[in-house]
Amino acid sequence: xxxxxxxxxxxxxxxxxxxxxxxxxxxxxxxxxxxxxxxxxxxxxxxxxxxxxxxxxxxxxxxxxxxxxxxxxxxxxxxxxxxxxxxxxxxxxxxxxxxxxxxxxxxxxxxxxxxxxxxxxxxxxxxxxxxxxxxxxxxxxxxxxxxxxxxxxxxxxxxxxxxxxxxxxxxxxxxxxxxxxxxxxxxxxxxxxxxxxxxxxxxxxxxxxxxxxxxxxxxxxxxxxxxxxxxxxxxxxxxxxxxxxxxxxxxxxxxxxxxxxxxxxxxxxxxxxxxxxxxxxxxxxxxxxxxxxxxxxxxxxxxx
Amino acid sequence: xxxxxxxxxxxxxxxxxxxxxxxxxxxxxxxxxxxxxxxxxxxxxxxxxxxxxxxxxxxxxxxxxxxxxxxxxxxxxxxxxxxxxxxxxxxxxxxxxxxxxxxxxxxxxxxxxxxxxxxxxxxxxxxxxxxxxxxxxxxxxxxxxxxxxxxxxxxxxxxxxxxxxxxxxxxxxxxxxxxxxxxxxxxxxxxxxxxxxxxxxxxxxxxxxxxxxxxxxxxxxxxxxxxxxxxxxxxxxxxxxxxxxxxxxxxxxxxxxxxxxxxxxxxxxxxxxxxxxxxxxxxxxxxxxxxxxxxxxxxxxxxxxxxxxxx
Numbered sequence: 333x334x335x336x337x338x339x340x341x342x343x344x345x346x347x348x349x350x351x352x353x354x355x356x357x358x359x360x361x362x363x364x365x366x367x368x369x370x371x372x373x374x375x376x377x378x379x380x381x382x383x384x385x386x387x388x389x390x391x392x393x394x395x396x397x398x399x400x401x402x403x404x405x406x407x408x409x410x411x412x413x414x415x416x417x418x419x420x421x422x423x424x425x426x427x428x429x430x431x432x433x434x435x436x437x438x439x440x441x442x443x444x445x446x447x448x449x450x451x452x453x454x455x456x457x458x459x460x461x462x463x464x465x466x467x468x469x470x471x472x473x474x475x476x477x478x479x480x481x482x483x484x485x486x487x488x489x490x491x492x493x494x495x496x497x498x499x500x501x502x503x504x505x506x507x508x509x510x511x512x513x514x515x516x517x518x519x520x521x522x523x524x525x526x527x528x529x530x531x532x533x534x535x536x537x538x539x540x541x542x543x544x545x546x547x548x549x550x551x552x553x554x555x556x557x558x559x560x561x562x563x564x565x566x567x568x569x570x571x572x573x574x575x576x577x578x579x580x581x582x583x584x585x586x587x588x589x590x591x592x593x594x595x596x597x598x599x600x601x602x603x604x605x606x607x608x609x610x611x612x613x614x615x616x617x618x619x620x621x622x623x624x625x626x627x628x629x630x631x632x633x634x635x636x
Numbered sequence: 637x638x639x640x641x642x643x644x645x646x647x648x649x650x651x652x653x654x655x656x657x658x659x660x661x662x663x664x665x666x667x668x669x670x671x672x673x674x675x676x677x678x679x680x681x682x683x684x685x686x687x688x689x690x691x692x693x694x695x696x697x698x699x700x701x702x703x704x705x706x707x708x709x710x711x712x713x714x715x716x717x718x719x720x721x722x723x724x725x726x727x728x729x730x731x732x733x734x735x736x737x738x739x740x741x742x743x744x745x746x747x748x749x750x751x752x753x754x755x756x757x758x759x760x761x762x763x764x765x766x767x768x769x770x771x772x773x774x775x776x777x778x779x780x781x782x783x784x785x786x787x788x789x790x791x792x793x794x795x796x797x798x799x800x801x802x803x804x805x806x807x808x809x810x811x812x813x814x815x816x817x818x819x820x821x822x823x824x825x826x827x828x829x830x831x832x833x834x835x836x837x838x839x840x841x842x843x844x845x846x847x848x849x850x851x852x853x854x855x856x857x858x859x860x861x862x863x864x865x866x867x868x869x870x871x872x873x874x875x876x877x878x879x880x881x882x883x884x885x886x887x888x889x890x891x892x893x894x895x896x897x898x899x900x901x902x903x904x905x906x907x908x909x910x911x912x913x914x915x916x917x918x919x920x921x922x923x924x925x926x927x928x929x930x931x932x933x934x935x936x937x938x939x940x941x942x943x944x945x946x947x
Contacts, residue, residue, distance in 0.1 A: 401771070404778070409829075425875065427869070457788060458785070461801070490795035
């Protein structure tokens with residue numbers, strides 16, 4: 333299955349959340365891969381703590397593959413090549429976890445040629461043979477990478493795909509996420525142009541809320557009653573706004589709580605970070621685990 | 637004499653095995669003559685030979701710039717209606733002129749690459765065997781894999797493969813026997829990232845049967861590699877019996893019956909297979925794995941019977 337991760341704005345935690353989903357899915361026993369389609373700033377290597385490709389690879393990554401300069405993009409076995417001690421031993425029963433990094437000094441494409449599209453179709457077809465889940469991390473906003481993803485999936489009717497739209501739990505982010513999907517040059521309109529059926533495509537798009545602060549969270553206990561009441565009111569307004577914009581509960585696949593580890597150091601959260609060093613919250617891992625299951629759970633994707 | 641090739645092997649993207657008639661259809665996508673098939677002892681279908689013209693650098697261990705012009709011979713095959721292979725090879729010859737000739741010259745010599753200047757066979761052979769990270773040299777594996785991609789994209793396949801599996805790459809190099817050294821030689825090495833290398837020393841020179849042998853070895857190496865992964869993932873002894881059996885089921889359904897080393901090969905190649913059976917011992921490892929799979933299934937059946945009070 334192909335899963336495309338996209339957000340309208342930067343700083344939503346799209347990459348770090350997607351990476352953690354991929355990691356949780358691998359722990360759950362699936363073969364997974366992560367493709368860095370953020371050609372302008374490939375940083376997935378840093379999240380997976382593979383320092384040799386922290387800013388992209390020099391050995392031929394996604395960008396050079398699409399340019400047709402290499403036949404096979406550089407692939408990295410994360411279990412074997414990560415610098416993090418705690419991740420290096422693949423637990424028994426866990427699946428493959430492979431990173432396809434971008435190129436150092438790659439840059440965004442200014443157009444999608446037919447050749448690039450054919451290369452994309454070929455890449456997706458081959459990866460689908462080998463991996464249960466291929467997560468494609470697209471850059472923020474409307475990009476040529478997103479256009480290519482829509483065009484390629486339209487040509488691959490046999491390959492299941494899903495889209496995750498990441499947004500923070502704020503007024504502007506809710507409106508922006510709505511625009512990215514429903515707007516004039518949004519995913520749905522572009523998808524229909526590339527030959528997708530609009531309704532079917534809409535059924536394959538879900539939202540993920542990131543950095544969510546629940547009004548009843550333990551962190552908020554020290555707040556004054558007036559502050560709590562105000563927060564509750566804001567949250568209620570946001571829920572109402574989200575519902576009006578079609579970004580509400582029914583079209584949401586999951587939400588990730590605000591976690592300092594994700595904010596200050598974008599990285600994979602291992603069970604060790606929760607249990608032994610206790611720097612991360614158990615709720616965050618539970619949210620990743622839940623998302624990793626729901627991504628492949630058909631009942632979570634039934635037509636709205 | 638120097639012949640080099642690469643075989644890539646993977647699972648045909650279909651829910652079940654495909655019948656012989658469908659093999660004709662999926663391999664017939666590659667233009668050319670008829671698809672050849674044989675039924676005994678296992679259904680095997682192979683596409684007509686495909687030629688790809690190349691003018692490019694060849695890998696060499698010394699990193700010398702070696703330019704070769706000619707054609708690559710490729711074909712795709714399906715074994716047991718289940719396993720797909722893409723195979724390409726070239727014979728290296730010295731060019732008689734010092735410049736590129738018209739393509740009709742090269743087309744008349746299918747599968748021959750002519751190299752300019754003086755080259756040493758061991759230099760090219762070592763370079764090719766180790767050419768993993770070279771992006772600017774002839775990549776025979778990619779040439780063959782293109783034809784695999786065409787087959788996998790066939791509308792006759794449902795793309796619902798029963799399990800995920802990676803394609804393996806077997807890179808092979810065959811050279812003529814040197815005077816003073818005895819008999820056929822074979823060396824098989826497992827590398828990183830599912831790359832295997834095979835070095836052959838042939839007393840009787842190159843025949844197309846050598847390609848058959850390499851494809852047969854690649855097929856069995858893929859079967860063994862794939863079954864090893866399935867058994868490892870089943871977490872025998874840790875997961876519940878039902879979970880283990882569910883993970884092993886695709887192997888029983890789709891792989892176990894395909895093991896037939898040297899089934900279609902000329903008798904001349906028997907000594908080479910025998911050498912591989914001694915070490916690393918392909919069939920020994922396969923049989924031990926198969927026994928393990930069947931024992932697990934049997935134990936689960938007994939457990940189910942006991943639960944049902946049936947004994």
